[in-house]
Amino acid sequence: MEAMEEEVGGRRRVLDAAAELFVRQGYSGTTLRQIASEAGIKAGSIYHHFDSKEALFVAVLNDGMLVMTDAFDNTAHELASTAAVADHVRGHVHAHLSAVFENGPYTTAHVTSFFGAPAEVRSQVVPLRDSYEQKWNELFEQLFPVANVKDLRLHRLILFGAMNATAEWFDPSGNLSLDQLSTTIARQFLHGVLHD
Amino acid sequence: MEAMEEEVGGRRRVLDAAAELFVRQGYSGTTLRQIASEAGIKAGSIYHHFDSKEALFVAVLNDGMLVMTDAFDNTAHELASTAAVADHVRGHVHAHLSAVFENGPYTTAHVTSFFGAPAEVRSQVVPLRDSYEQKWNELFEQLFPVANVKDLRLHRLILFGAMNATAEWFDPSGNLSLDQLSTTIARQFLHGVLHD
DNA sequence: GTCTATAACATGATAGAC
């Protein structure tokens, strides 16, 4: 409270460094010494903030999923209930991609290193992941009342695959903007590549 | 030549074991002892077949990409040049997914563990990957002559993301068949979820 | 072609000083 500067505590610096390295090298490919080095401390000091490497990874993943959930909820509140289906889809696609690309590596870690993580780690993160995916399922059931639920979940999985894979090739500082990417993905999802 | 039984040589058994473990645990998360154990030999013996762990990984990835390329070429030859655009797309989507799910873990390794692999490994596999992606780019340029090339590459990346992510959730032995999945992805790609 | 044995090093984790 004393200063306006964003005093980044030691714990946060460890989390930041860990998230970035986990994204680039995966869970097993990242060492505590690397994380400590990037956080400006020594490896042993990490254990003052986290009980184990696994616990650190879980903290990163859960932080990331909270960002995703917040982005989804904010978008849902901003959209008028009378908005067109296309606006809802584009808005939530944009929220998801923004969370991946604009909120640091926490959300990206979820996309790139969840699958290869030890089972013990995955099981501790599954609840938040499920809750996020459930929000999308419910959104789709509202937007597409005529479709059957099974097809909707399949379409959602296909959309998620397309969105999350962008973490591996999209460059937010390149020619294509995040807005343009969101619009393209949402339109391809709704109307396909053969639209008008 | 003496027997009909598929005599699986030591080298092939090492490759099979490595591919399966790399898929499940990633490159760094898999040890040579695990690979050797699953192949029925001791860790040191692996070095009779491969110079290093990295060389073994490169061999797995390149084997996988050859399967993908073969699947693409076979499909291209089977399709009549007069076939409808939708048939071409569905056929090649089916070929890609078949390679991922029906030809062992070699192709899946490409999808799940390429991104997190050491840069030195990735650079040795990039040529075959690029050549495969180029086949898709050329296919799209033929199928959609009116669209501009930049948009087509973007749409291909989105489609690839959707297809490759299925490796993380699709169960070929479940209720949904590979044919149904291919048809759904191809139709969503061409016409979107709002089709008829 | 596979084994045993081992070198050389990296890793996650702990204990105690400051």
Next chain:
DNA sequence: GTCTATCATGTTATAGAC
């Protein structure tokens, strides 16, 4: 809250017998 020092173990890789 961070340090130094260290433990116990796991890791890739090598050398030489069979």
